[in-house]
Amino acid sequence: MSDFNKMEEAQREKIRKMFSWSSSITEGNNINTMPDVSPDVVVIDPRNGISNPGFQPLSLLSQQSTVCTRRQQAVCVRNAFKHYGSKKKPNHVLSNLNMTVAKGTIYGLLGASGCGKTTLLSCIVGRRQLNTGEIYVLGGKPGTRGSGVPGKRVGYMPQEIALYGEFSIQETMMYFGWIFGMHTKEINERLQFLLNFLDLPSQNRLVKNLSGGQQRRVSFAVALMHDPELLILDEPTVGVDPLLRQSIWNHLVQITKDGHKTVIITTHYIEEARQAHTIGLMRSGRLLAEEAPQVLLSIYGCQSLEEVFLKLSRKQQGSEPNNLQEVKTNNTSLATLNWGKKDEPVYIIEEKGVIGLNFYQSKEPQLQDHINGYCDHLNGKLPPVDEPVDYESNLGSCLQLTTVGKTQALLQKNFLRMWRNVGVMLFIFALPVMQVILFCLAIGRDPTGLHLAIVNREMNWTTMECPVRHNCSYVQLSCRYLNALPKDTIIQDYYKDPETAIDAVKSGDAWGVIYFTENFTDALVARMVLGKDADNETLDQSDVRVWLDMSNQQIGLMLNRDLQLSYRTFAQELLEQCSQNPKLADIPIQFKEPIYGSEDPSFTDFVAPGVILTIVFFLAVALTSSALIVERTEGLLDRSWVAGVTPFEVLFSHVITQFVVMCGQTALVLIFMIVVFQVECRGDINLVIILTILQGLCGMCFGFVISACCELERNAIQLALGSFYPTLLLSGVIWPVEGMPVLLQYISSILPLTMATTSLRSILTRGWTLVEPDVYLGFISSATWIILFLTISMMVLKFKKG
Numbered sequence: 001m002s003d004f005n006k007m008e009e010a011q012r013e014k015i016r017k018m019f020s021w022s023s024s025i026t027e028g029n030n031i032n033t034m035p036d037v038s039p040d041v042v043v044i045d046p047r048n049g050i051s052n053p054g055f056q057p058l059s060l061l062s063q064q065s066t067v068c069t070r071r072q073q074a075v076c077v078r079n080a081f082k083h084y085g086s087k088k089k090p091n092h093v094l095s096n097l098n099m100t101v102a103k104g105t106i107y108g109l110l111g112a113s114g115c116g117k118t119t120l121l122s123c124i125v126g127r128r129q130l131n132t133g134e135i136y137v138l139g140g141k142p143g144t145r146g147s148g149v150p151g152k153r154v155g156y157m158p159q160e161i162a163l164y165g166e167f168s169i170q171e172t173m174m175y176f177g178w179i180f181g182m183h184t185k186e187i188n189e190r191l192q193f194l195l196n197f198l199d200l201p202s203q204n205r206l207v208k209n210l211s212g213g214q215q216r217r218v219s220f221a222v223a224l225m226h227d228p229e230l231l232i233l234d235e236p237t238v239g240v241d242p243l244l245r246q247s248i249w250n251h252l253v254q255i256t257k258d259g260h261k262t263v264i265i266t267t268h269y270i271e272e273a274r275q276a277h278t279i280g281l282m283r284s285g286r287l288l289a290e291e292a293p294q295v296l297l298s299i300y301g302c303q304s305l306e307e308v309f310l311k312l313s314r315k316q317q318g319s320e321p322n323n324l325q326e327v328k329t330n331n332t333s334l335a336t337l338n339w340g341k342k343d344e345p346v347y348i349i350e351e352k353g354v355i356g357l358n359f360y361q362s363k364e365p366q367l368q369d370h371i372n373g374y375c376d377h378l379n380g381k382l383p384p385v386d387e388p389v390d391y392e393s394n395l396g397s398c399l400q401l402t403t404v405g406k407t408q409a410l411l412q413k414n415f416l417r418m419w420r421n422v423g424v425m426l427f428i429f430a431l432p433v434m435q436v437i438l439f440c441l442a443i444g445r446d447p448t449g450l451h452l453a454i455v456n457r458e459m460n461w462t463t464m465e466c467p468v469r470h471n472c473s474y475v476q477l478s479c480r481y482l483n484a485l486p487k488d489t490i491i492q493d494y495y496k497d498p499e500t501a502i503d504a505v506k507s508g509d510a511w512g513v514i515y516f517t518e519n520f521t522d523a524l525v526a527r528m529v530l531g532k533d534a535d536n537e538t539l540d541q542s543d544v545r546v547w548l549d550m551s552n553q554q555i556g557l558m559l560n561r562d563l564q565l566s567y568r569t570f571a572q573e574l575l576e577q578c579s580q581n582p583k584l585a586d587i588p589i590q591f592k593e594p595i596y597g598s599e600d601p602s603f604t605d606f607v608a609p610g611v612i613l614t615i616v617f618f619l620a621v622a623l624t625s626s627a628l629i630v631e632r633t634e635g636l637l638d639r640s641w642v643a644g645v646t647p648f649e650v651l652f653s654h655v656i657t658q659f660v661v662m663c664g665q666t667a668l669v670l671i672f673m674i675v676v677f678q679v680e681c682r683g684d685i686n687l688v689i690i691l692t693i694l695q696g697l698c699g700m701c702f703g704f705v706i707s708a709c710c711e712l713e714r715n716a717i718q719l720a721l722g723s724f725y726p727t728l729l730l731s732g733v734i735w736p737v738e739g740m741p742v743l744l745q746y747i748s749s750i751l752p753l754t755m756a757t758t759s760l761r762s763i764l765t766r767g768w769t770l771v772e773p774d775v776y777l778g779f780i781s782s783a784t785w786i787i788l789f790l791t792i793s794m795m796v797l798k799f800k801k802g
């Protein structure tokens with residue numbers, strides 16, 4: 001045995017003598033009488049580690065560890081394992097950790113950075129779940145129905161500020177106060193106390209304008225706000241001056257005095273933890289020791305807790321086995337005594353896995369000062385673990401989806417956020433208007449100013465004369481035809497020969513060439529007179545020869561259409577002047593008045609329904625896709641979960657807020673499309689409004705899915721942008737679905753925008769009503785997608801919350 005171990009063993013022996021009443025427990029004796037406290041034996045009061053000859057420990061009763069006794073503690077963690085990362089490459093953070101926090105005590109959780117303190121605390125408050133092991137908090141398992149955890153039984157101050165910078169101190173307090181179900185008056189009173197106590201600046205100051213230390217104090221104030229039973233503070237004294245730090249500790253000591261409040265606190269200032277009733281020294285995911293500070297100092301003969309920690313760490317390093325799970329030493333922590341309450345049974349709990357202090361007993365005795373303890377009262381029957389019998393919850397609140405306070409808090413938060421970003425809000429409303437204006441001005445109009453190279457051999461090239469006659473004259477008809485071409489669309493450039501004209505097209509100076517032979521007029525007249533007897537040469541000479549640049553389909557097709565329509569106009573006019581039937585100029589297909597739409601349909605009419613829905617859908621996606629991420633990165637979402645807000649409530653509040661914004665956007669889009677730019681609307685405008693709003697909701701819910709799935713804002717933006725083009729291309733917005741391969745048509749039909757676009761198009765251009773399948777399918781598809789997206793985002797949020 002090394003000198004160090006010998007010294008340590010001697011120390012332990014000494015302590016064992018000090019706690020002679022305790023050592024009798026280790027032998028497994030039932031002790032029904034108080035142990036004698038001889039005057040020459042120093043008795044240390046484990047509440048404060050101070051020598052206290054008058055201290056009377058309670059009667060002891062040996063008892064096996066039970067769920068019942070664990071639930072008696074404020075917090076009880078047993079055999080906790082937690083890893084991050086995949087199962088193949090796990091990062092073990094908690095390894096067989098046991099922890100017991102007695103009610104009415106301050107528990108200082110100490111350990112080096114990265115040893116797993118925050119992880120442990122987040123499991124305790126129900127933010128994360130253990131991979132294996134058990135946690136009882138205030139008698140229930142965190143996250144189970146009626147446990148009150150997460151919820152108002154716990155006050156949690158996370159390591160990061162986790163507050164919304166745009167809120168004032170008062171608004172921050174109101175937000176959390178309402179969530180905890182407090183009345184406004186009550187919140188204001190508490191706020192005044194906390195402002196004074198924590199030496200905070202004016203309640204109207206915005207959190208983002210406070211110093212780091214002040215922000216931490218506001219964060220601390222939030223945890224204290226509702227005076228919770230269990231206060232969990234992750235490094236509350238960082239960035240706080242020594243005076244205030246001491247007053248925080250004084251306050252913690254004060255609130256735990258009557259035994260009704262419990263505090264778990266982590267700190268990097270190890271020495272300040274001397275004021276705690278119990279200290280848990282944590283290293284590499286487990287507790288090296290869990291004792292009253294003075295007891296630790298005595299056992300290890302150290303002057304400071306830091307020294308104790310170093311000793312224990314060295315010892316752990318020396319005995320570190322490869323497999324952490326194999327080390328299971330048994331000991332009992334005196335710190336688990338419930339010193340605060342004299343009327344209640346007190347337990348010493350069997351501690352497996354607390355290493356370093358292994359000289360205590362292996363059984364779990366119960367110190368009991370009255371017979372009808374909690375467990376006896378239940379006649380040995382334990383209430384179901386997941387549904388504690390006690391606590392504020394009742395069936396009513398379990399069935400309740402939300403509370404007025406939470407709804408008020410969440411809605412106020414969302415609207416305030418918007419209000420505080422007026423610039424962004426204006427942009428949010430200006431954007432759809434801008435998009436509609438740009439769409440109506442830029443899409444669907446006929447191109448103008450297109451150059452055509454004309455080679456007219458009938459024309460006098462020297463004088464450049466090409467007279468147009470408006471009577472029944474068969475002279476230079478080519479000039480008459482050229483005159484019939486639309487002036488705004490086509491600009492006529494004259495060339496001497498076809499070769500130079502074609503070169504102009506090749507060099508991009510013209511969109512096509514029109515060529516007339518020198519006897520075009522005679523051949524054309526002969527063609528009309530001879531009819532079926534016209535020879536090939538006559539037919540050939542009478543043709544208007546055209547070479548087009550078809551590289552641009554839209555311009556090529558439009559020129560093609562204009563050249564043919566202009567010929568029709570020219571021929572009809574000539575026949576009319578010559579007292580002939582102008583119908584002779586028509587091809588023998590008669591287009592009657594269209595059943596739906598106009599004789600001259602525009603591309604705008606085809607695209608407009610899809611564009612309306614796309615604008616509303618993707619604006620909603622943009623609005624919501626980062627909403628949850630921003631809250632999550634700020635830490636506000638995590639803090640709200642711990643305060644008892646549910647994914648449903650968060651989503652519900654965002655749906656309401658975004659819905660209001662979206663209604664405004666929808667109104668603007670429809671007003672500009674239909675009223676200002678006169679996009680045809682033959683159907684019921686109410687159906688148009690409802691369908692557009694449904695699509696907005698659908699986009700919003702899709703945004704929630706993105707927001708719930710993505711950790712980073714940039715990933716959300718990438719996903720939202722990435723989904724834009726496939727949806728636009730596949731939804732029949734810019735090209736008919738019928739033009740797609742069959743498989744793609746099936747895929748297209750299930751996308752959120754496809755049926756809705758068809759439906760809106762049918763309402764706008766055909767004036768159809770809900771009885772038509774094309775119309776009602778759009779509504780059904782939109783509603784189905786909304787439900788689906790909402791369900792997915794709720795599930796993802798719940799999963800992530802766990």
Ligand SMILES: Nc1ncnc2c1ncn2[C@@H]1O[C@H](COP(=O)(O)OP(=O)(O)OP(=O)(O)O)[C@@H](O)[C@H]1O
Nearest residue numbers: 084085091093112113114115116117118119120159
């Ligand atoms: N979400 C996470 N995903 C993956 N690993 C994580 C995650 N959170 C924490 N860890 C890792 O778990 C380990 C313990 O982290 P934890 O934050 O619990 O330590 P800590 O003791 O609170 O540290 P500190 O005192 O610096 O706050 C660290 O190695 C950390 O990198």
